[in-house]
Amino acid sequence: xxxxxMDLQKKLKSIKAEYAEIRISKGFSTxxxxxxxxxETCKVGTSTQGSVRVYNKGCWGFFAFTSLDMxxxxxxxxxxxxxxxKKENAPTLSLLQTNVIxxxxxxxxxxNAVSLEEKMHVLTEYNDILKDNKLVENTNVLYRDxxxxxxxxxxxxxxLEYDRSFCGxxxxxxxxxxxxxxxxxxxDANYAGFEIVKDRHTMAEEVVRTATELVLAPQIKSGxxxxxxxxxxxxxxxxxxxxxxSEADFVYENPRMKEIMVIGKRFGPDxxxxxxxxxxxxxGYIPCDDxxxxxxxxxxxxxxxxxSRLHSRETAVKMGEExxxxxxxxxxxxxxxxxxxxxxxxxxxxxxxxxxxxLWNGIYVVGALGGQTNLEMFTFxxxxxxxxxxxxxxxxxRECMLTGNVxxxxxxxxxxxxxxxxxxxxxxxxxxxxxxxxxSSGGPHILxxxxxxxxxxxxxxxxxxx
Amino acid sequence: xxxxxxxxxxxxxETCGKQKSRWxxxxxxxxxxxxxxxxxxxxxxxxxxxxxxxxxxxNVDDKTGFSFCNDISMLDAVIEYARETARYGEIEDYDLPAxxxxxxxxxxxxxxxxxxTQYYQDKLQKVVDTIRSVYSDCMVDAGFGCVDGYMHLVNSxxxxxxxxxxxxxxxxxxxxxxxDGSRVQIYESITWNSDFNIDDLTKRVIQKLKFSERSVKxxxxxxxxxxxxxxxxxxxxxxLQGLTGRSIERGVSRYIGKFGEKxxxxxxxxxxxxxxxxxxxxxxxxxxxxxxxxxxxxENGYVKTYIAHLQSARLLHTHPTGNASRGxxxxxxxxxxxxxxxxxxxxFNDMIVQMGTGIIIDQFIGFGxxxxxxxxxxxxxxxxxLVVQGEVKGRLLNSMVSGDVTMMLNDKIVLSSxxxxxxxxxxxxxxxxxxxxxx
Numbered sequence: 001x002x003x004x005x006m007d008l009q010k011k012l013k014s015i016k017a018e019y020a021e022i023r024i025s026k027g028f029s030t031x032x033x034x035x036x037x038x039x040e041t042c043k044v045g046t047s048t049q050g051s052v053r054v055y056n057k058g059c060w061g062f063f064a065f066t067s068l069d070m071x072x073x074x075x076x077x078x079x080x081x082x083x084x085x086k087k088e089n090a091p092t093l094s095l096l097q098t099n100v101i102x103x104x105x106x107x108x109x110x111x112n113a114v115s116l117e118e119k120m121h122v123l124t125e126y127n128d129i130l131k132d133n134k135l136v137e138n139t140n141v142l143y144r145d146x147x148x149x150x151x152x153x154x155x156x157x158x159x160l161e162y163d164r165s166f167c168g169x170x171x172x173x174x175x176x177x178x179x180x181x182x183x184x185x186x187x188d189a190n191y192a193g194f195e196i197v198k199d200r201h202t203m204a205e206e207v208v209r210t211a212t213e214l215v216l217a218p219q220i221k222s223g224x225x226x227x228x229x230x231x232x233x234x235x236x237x238x239x240x241x242x243x244x245x246s247e248a249d250f251v252y253e254n255p256r257m258k259e260i261m262v263i264g265k266r267f268g269p270d271x272x273x274x275x276x277x278x279x280x281x282x283x284g285y286i287p288c289d290d291x292x293x294x295x296x297x298x299x300x301x302x303x304x305x306x307x308s309r310l311h312s313r314e315t316a317v318k319m320g321e322e323x324x325x326x327x328x329x330x331x332x333x334x335x336x337x338x339x340x341x342x343x344x345x346x347x348x349x350x351x352x353x354x355x356x357x358x359l360w361n362g363i364y365v366v367g368a369l370g371g372q373t374n375l376e377m378f379t380f381x382x383x384x385x386x387x388x389x390x391x392x393x394x395x396x397x398r399e400c401m402l403t404g405n406v407x408x409x410x411x412x413x414x415x416x417x418x419x420x421x422x423x424x425x426x427x428x429x430x431x432x433x434x435x436x437x438x439x440s441s442g443g444p445h446i447l448x449x450x451x452x453x454x455x456x457x458x459x460x461x462x463x464x465x466x
Numbered sequence: 467x468x469x470x471x472x473x474x475x476x477x478x479x480e481t482c483g484k485q486k487s488r489w490x491x492x493x494x495x496x497x498x499x500x501x502x503x504x505x506x507x508x509x510x511x512x513x514x515x516x517x518x519x520x521x522x523x524x525n526v527d528d529k530t531g532f533s534f535c536n537d538i539s540m541l542d543a544v545i546e547y548a549r550e551t552a553r554y555g556e557i558e559d560y561d562l563p564a565x566x567x568x569x570x571x572x573x574x575x576x577x578x579x580x581x582x583t584q585y586y587q588d589k590l591q592k593v594v595d596t597i598r599s600v601y602s603d604c605m606v607d608a609g610f611g612c613v614d615g616y617m618h619l620v621n622s623x624x625x626x627x628x629x630x631x632x633x634x635x636x637x638x639x640x641x642x643x644x645x646d647g648s649r650v651q652i653y654e655s656i657t658w659n660s661d662f663n664i665d666d667l668t669k670r671v672i673q674k675l676k677f678s679e680r681s682v683k684x685x686x687x688x689x690x691x692x693x694x695x696x697x698x699x700x701x702x703x704x705x706l707q708g709l710t711g712r713s714i715e716r717g718v719s720r721y722i723g724k725f726g727e728k729x730x731x732x733x734x735x736x737x738x739x740x741x742x743x744x745x746x747x748x749x750x751x752x753x754x755x756x757x758x759x760x761x762x763x764x765e766n767g768y769v770k771t772y773i774a775h776l777q778s779a780r781l782l783h784t785h786p787t788g789n790a791s792r793g794x795x796x797x798x799x800x801x802x803x804x805x806x807x808x809x810x811x812x813x814f815n816d817m818i819v820q821m822g823t824g825i826i827i828d829q830f831i832g833f834g835x836x837x838x839x840x841x842x843x844x845x846x847x848x849x850x851x852l853v854v855q856g857e858v859k860g861r862l863l864n865s866m867v868s869g870d871v872t873m874m875l876n877d878k879i880v881l882s883s884x885x886x887x888x889x890x891x892x893x894x895x896x897x898x899x900x901x902x903x904x905x
Contacts, residue, residue: 032554035716039556041797044547045534051515060511066518066536081512084583120554138716174718174839181718181839222686222844222868222903253506254605256643333515372832376649377864379832379846399837401844403866404905452905454844454866 002026003068005161008153011071015079017054019094019313021154022071023290024050025332029146030111032119034127036139042116049333050074054082058090064333091317098157099294103287105165107193111145114194119143122198123169129204130173135212137176140185143169143197144426150332158292166190166438168426169197171207175215182398184211184383186367187425189438190283213396214384220397220455226362226414227402227451228355231421233368233382235441237448238274238345239429240371240378241406242267243441246276246300247326247338247431248315250375265306268410271348274301276310278325278341282440283424288325290336295325300343301410312338330434337432345443348416355415355447356391363453364388365402370427379403385453400455409448417445468496468616468630474538478520479620481541485549488525489562491621493753494628495519495794501611502586507594512583513611519794524548529555534795560780564623568750568757572743573631575660578612586610589664596668597640601675607639610664617753625755633657633746636664640671642678648863650678652849653829654696656887660744674828677851680860683904684852690824691867691900692817692853697827698896699888700845702805704838704871705736709763709771710800711778720841720872721769728767731877733810736764738773740788740803747803747890754790754798761787767877773800805891810881814895817882819856821897826851826858827867836868844868865904874898 008022027047033040051064052074061081063074123141130139145167152160168189175182186207190196229237244250251257278286278295288294291313299307311319312327315338327336350358367383381401386393404412421442428436473494482490499515521534522544531552533544594606611634618628637655644650652674654667693701708719721729740748740758751757754776762770774782775790775798791801812820829849836843846866852859875898882895 037716039554041532042551042554043532043534043797044551045532045795046537046540046544047534047795048536059509062511062513064513064515064517066516068537070516077514081514081583084512085509085587087508116550116554138718176717179720179840181720182837183839222866222901224905254641254643256603260643260647333517335513370832370835372835374649374651374831374848377831377846377848379835379866381832381835399842399844401832401835401846401866401868403832403846405864408864450905452864452866452903454846454868454903 003149003151005151005153005159008151009159011075012153012155015054015075017056017079017082017155018092019055019155020053021152021291022050022052022075023152023332024068025148025150027146027148029144030119032123032143034123034141036131036136049331051333052078053335054078055093056082058087059083059085062335066333093313093317095156096313096323097293099288099292100159101287102161104163105191107165107195109194111165111167111194112147126171126200126204129201130171130208133208133212135175135177135215136173136208137181138174140170140172142426152290152292154292156292158288160288160292162287164191165193167192167194167196169200170426171204173208173211175211177215180215182211182215184214187427189424189426191285210384214398217384217396217398220363220385220400220453222453222455224450224452226359226449228359228362228364228388228445228447230366230445231419231442232423233365233380234345234443234446235423236368236371236380238443239340239343239441240373240380241409242274242300243276243340243343244373245375245406246309248309248311248319249338251309252315252318261306261309263306263308266304267301267306267407268304268413270304271416272301272304272410272413273299273346275299275346276326276340276343280342280422282342282422284341284439286325286328286341289327290329291327293323293325293327295341298324310338310340312336328437330437334434337434339431339437340429340439342422342440344420344422344441345416345446347418347420347444350415350417352417352419352445355417355445356388358415359388359447360391362388364393373406376406377403378406400453403452403454409451412449413446414449415447420444468498468614470496470616470618470628472496473518473618475618475620477538478541481545482522485524485545487622488528489622490522490524491562491619493521493792493794494618497613497615499611499613501609502583502590503609504590504594505607506605507598509587520544521792521794521796522548523797524552525558526552528557528559529553530558531555532797558777560776562621562623563625563755565625565627566757569741571741571748571750571758573629573659573748575632575744578632578634578661579614593638593664593668597671600672601642603642604675605641608637610636619753619755621755627751627755629750632659634660634662636667638667638671640675642675644681646681648681650675650861657746657889658744659746659748674849677858678849678861681863682852682860684862686903688899689902690821691898692821692824692826693896694826694828695886695888695893695895697830698893699891700830700833701871702891702893704841704843705875706802706805707838709773711772711774711782712800714772715778715781718839720839725769725771727769729769729872730764730767730875731879732767733879733881734764734767734875735762735808737761737806738763738789738802738804739806742804745804745890749803752788752790753792754786756786756788756790758788758803773802775800803890807893809883809885809894811883812880814882814884817880817895817897818853820880821853822856823854825862825902826853841871843871865902867900867902869900874900
């Protein structure tokens with residue numbers, strides 16, 4: 001059964017609602033997971049998901065389903081739920097933008113044009129590279145593609161018909177030396193075709209080389225260090241440390257948070273510019289958000305000053321600010337919430353070499369395994385680290401974790417290089433149970449002072465910059 | 467109770483039965499969810515969903531393929547996909563279980579579905595009012611809802627069984643910005659297959675807000691620490707990593723060669739028990755049809771056994787333990803049911819006195835990002851309090867702890883006599899020592 005947007009629009013017109021939307025997706029996906037000893041998963045499947053969301057006088061009614069013959073029932077049910085409670089003076093959320101968009105992901109090699117046999121062949125080559133080292137105890141080659149027909153219609157008259165293709169690869173090796181077990185992996189994913197997965201033999205070689213080096217490397221001692229973060233970790237840092245804090249649903253009805261996050265407040269040095277931009281062709285790309293609003297290049301921090309924040313239609317209206325196109329849902333059966341897209345630190349005025357000269361003694365943290373925030377404190381985990389002595393990389397360390405207070409750490413950014421790069425992957429961002437949402441993050445190398453690093457033992461101040 | 471005939475299982479069984487294969491099984495799920503939510507102290511909305519799905523495993527020439535769909539009209543295509551992927555699947559030359567007697571455990575309580583939306587609204591309004599009667603500046607988000615679910619498994623060896631489950635859950639988040647600008651956010655949640663008292667959650671939130679009224683500091687060092695059951699649940703995740711057949715078969719379990727040996731403190735005994743009435747991880751049989759059973763995983767510090775599903779049991783020449791878990795769109799994997807840790811004899815209050823000076827830890831940030839395969843962890847303290855001479859002094863900020871679970875849970879640990887459910891784990895408070903770092 002195909003989805004006809006005209007039919008959905010008729011259903012929306014038939015109900016009395018201040019604002020309503022219907023979202024439906026029909027998808028076909030392939031997942032292949034190889035490990036050192038076996039084929040863990042080889043599956044293809046189809047999914048149908050959808051939801052209806054209705055807003056009336058401050059109350060949201062929502063109904064999700066997995067069968068297209070439930071659309072009419074879902075419309076009536078969501079409408080009924082939206083009338084459960086009326087709020088006085090609730091703002092209207094309608095008629096913000098009308099966008100009619102028909103889009104298809106540009107692919108060089110559509111995933112459905114590649115046979116399972118060919119996919120298996122390519123992935124097995126990568127797995128063979130990962131396995132070819134006696135220190136490697138296990139490997140993981142994970143491939144996923146999905147082809148989705150997504151339709152969104154809302155009462156603003158917006159219609160999105162989006163045929164999207166998402167494709168990605170994750171390679172990891174788990175090295176073992178005696179009792180030390182050390183994983184390392186890399187991943188790449190985007191709205192693209194199989195071309196993103198082909199010819200990644202160098203990535204596999206890099207993964208096995210790094211995992212087998214790290215398993216023999218010592219663990220860093222806990223303490224407070226001055227650090228340089230590479231582009232990938234700078235991206236995770238800004239995503240965790242400031243991106244989530246910029247999501248207006250954490251602020252819009254909280255008077256104390258509004259005082260803390262007041263536009264115009266200084267959060268970092270003049271050289272710091274932070275942007276979220278869903279129009280860029282990375283993993284966080286969207287033609288419009290899941291409420292029908294077009295994305296934009298949104299400066300979160302400009303010249304160190306809080307410039308704007310990320311909004312859904314509800315948070316924008318309630319705060320009296322412009323919509324930014326950041327209401328996103330992990331699937332068509334999940335509710336849109338305020339999320340990032342492609343978030344990055346803009347280039348600064350230093351070279352990477354100048355950053356090392358400025359650091360002199362400290363730690364260089366490379367790659368990213370993940371990050372988390374509670375909007376005040378954050379953690380991010382580099383893949384590995386180097387000790388820096390007299391401006392030069394020296395000893396390599398395996399796992400560690402960086403943590404700090406968001407506001408203090410942003411203020412402690414000392415220098416920003418000019419090599420901004422963005423990264424996506426098969427993982428993604430998690431919030432309120434919706435994960436992994438495709439996003440990208442990145443930036444140039446950055447120098448931060450006084451970062452607490454957790455590793456071996458207990459610790460305090462360890463290094464002092466030049 | 468749901469109308470199970472909506473799953474059209476007879477059609478599924480008939481269609482799969484015609485396939486030429488070594489074996490097949492179909493896992494079908496049907497669930498109706500309802501959640502009422504409050505945001506920033508006021509009613510926000512109601513969310514309902516009705517989800518169906520079918521996952522089909524087919525073993526052809528000893529290799530297993532898999533496919534899934536939501537829509538029964540796709541059944542024929544999905545069977546073809548399962549057959550096609552079997553060409554590239556792993557060799558799985560075991561047999562599926564036939565129908566066999568399964569133990570009885572209560573998983574469904576129809577009473578929880580007798581409540582209307584207003585009941586949930588009233589309960590949540592009371593949560594908000596009670597917390598704000600103590601802390602009027604507090605911003606409370608809360609959700610309360612239920613699931614009416616049914617799972618069914620059929621296979622080529624004649625297994626044809628299913629069970630209904632009810633689930634009720636609530637989450638409360640209470641946020642305060644203190645005068646010094648620091649942010650305190652307390653999370654509490656519970657999931658149970660029958661009724662529970664949401665007022666207990668509210669009391670816990672208020673108690674933790676009281677502990678967090680002031681921010682304090684302490685220098686880095688090695689200290690006594692008490693993990694609350696919620697925090698200890700995350701530590702248990704690291705303890706149990708490596709106690710699955712998969713991780714042993716892959717060679718990445720740190721317990722390889724240590725079964726039967728004493729690894730943890732003598733007070734430490736852990737069960738995996740899927741037969742606790744109305745507990746969230748309870749079931750009469752697992753998602754491959756193996757009867758559920760209670761198992762001792764760690765006994766008095768000795769590592770006794772691991773969990774295994776059909777595939778890992780075959781590879782390790784052992785028996786499946788009834789711990790296969792799957793959704794309609796995923797292949798079975800090993801999963802613990804209800805984790806139960808034996809209590810100690812010291813009350814939580816006595817434990818605080820016994821600790822003297824130390825830290826109580828309740829919430830971490832970034833806990834899972836460490837190399838937990840080795841039992842190591844490093845994490846920021848999202849919610850932790852300094853205790854001096856048995857008295858809670860305030861909340862610790864800008865600090866983290868790190869350690870190794872094996873070294874930490876040694877013979878010197880003290881377990882409380884009280885236990886609390888945290889997710890699917892029934893856990894005591896735990897007193898031990900830890901490395902603490904701060905800026």
